[in-house]
Amino acid sequence: MSYQLNINNTPAKPFNSFKSAPKVKKGYMNYRYHNSEAVETHTKVKALAGSVLGAGISAAIVAKTxxxxxxxxxxxxxxxxxxxxxxxxxxxxxxxxxxxxxIGSNKKKEKMDEGVFQFMNATVPLLFVHPVTKFLENSKSLKDNKIARIVGIAASLLVGMKGAAVLSNFINDPNDKVPDRKLTMKDAVANIDDALGALAIAKVPFADKVEKIIPLIFVWCGYRAGQSN
Known part of the structure; x- marks a missing residue:
């Protein structure tokens, strides 16, 4: 059997074309925990502009209703x-x-996937928190129990976030060909509105006032999806 020789007359390594284990691990972890590669400034600007426009249109619709x-x-x-x-x-x-x-990006699939993740993370926990809140409000024994209400909202929020991650990973990758996208602390920003509700119940000062910036929270979610690579 013959081997290809390099200039030093030594056998060439047959697996030179493969990435090293550290590089593979880094790529895996970057995907799983959404550690973004460097993003061009013009992509960030377009993502932010699109997100602000979307939030503005939705706010106009809400205002009209x-x-x-x-x-x-x-x-x-x-x-x-x-x-x-x-x-x-x-x-x-x-x-x-x-x-x-x-617009002008070659990472369209990645942005679509992150958009699905951000949307699920913003809405699914809400669908868990809302009925729990209603139940607690209508419960004679728990209605005035602040600790029970806060714990109930926090638990439903965590379950909803986990469920949103599982659902979005299934939608984006039904055949499980790539590592699952995991929740990060940045993803929790999308659920600040629910957390503020829990703080308002606990009579934390200014909690109800901070709730007015909810559109800015979702602008952040849209921006993250649009600049994702």
Whole structure:
């Protein structure tokens, strides 16, 4: 059997074309925990612009349904956010961010996948928290028990986030060909609205005021999806 020789007349390594184990591990961990590669500034700008536009459109729709005039921009802080409003704002913000980030990009699949992840992470926990909150409010024994309500909301929030991750990974990769996208601390930002609800129950000062910045939270989610690579 003959081997290819290099200039030093020594056998060439047959596996030179394969990535080293550390590189493979790094790529695996980057994908799993969403450690982004360097993103071009113009991609960040387009993702942010698209997300802001999506949030603006959704806020205008919510304002119209609530008969709030946006001729005064400060009226944005008068909008009330229920389940339908939160889903509308989150979905349009994320769609806008993904579309903006996809313009001129060769990472469209990655952005679509992250958009699915961000949308699920923003909405599925809400669908868990809302019925639990309603149950606690209608329970005579638990209605005035702040600790029980906070624990109930926190538990349903965590279950919802885990469920959102499992569901989005299945949608993006039904045949399980790539490592699952795992939740990170940054992903928890999308659920600040639910966390603020728990703080409001506990009578934490300013919790209800901070809730007014919910559109900005979803702009962040849309931006993350649009600049994902």
């Amino acid at each position: 609530q008969k709030v005039k946006l001729s005064n921009p400060l009226n944005l802080f008068k909008l009330k956010y229920g389940v339908k409003e939160l889903i509308a704002v989150s979905s349009l913000s994320i769609i806008g961010g993904v579309i903006g980030g996809m």
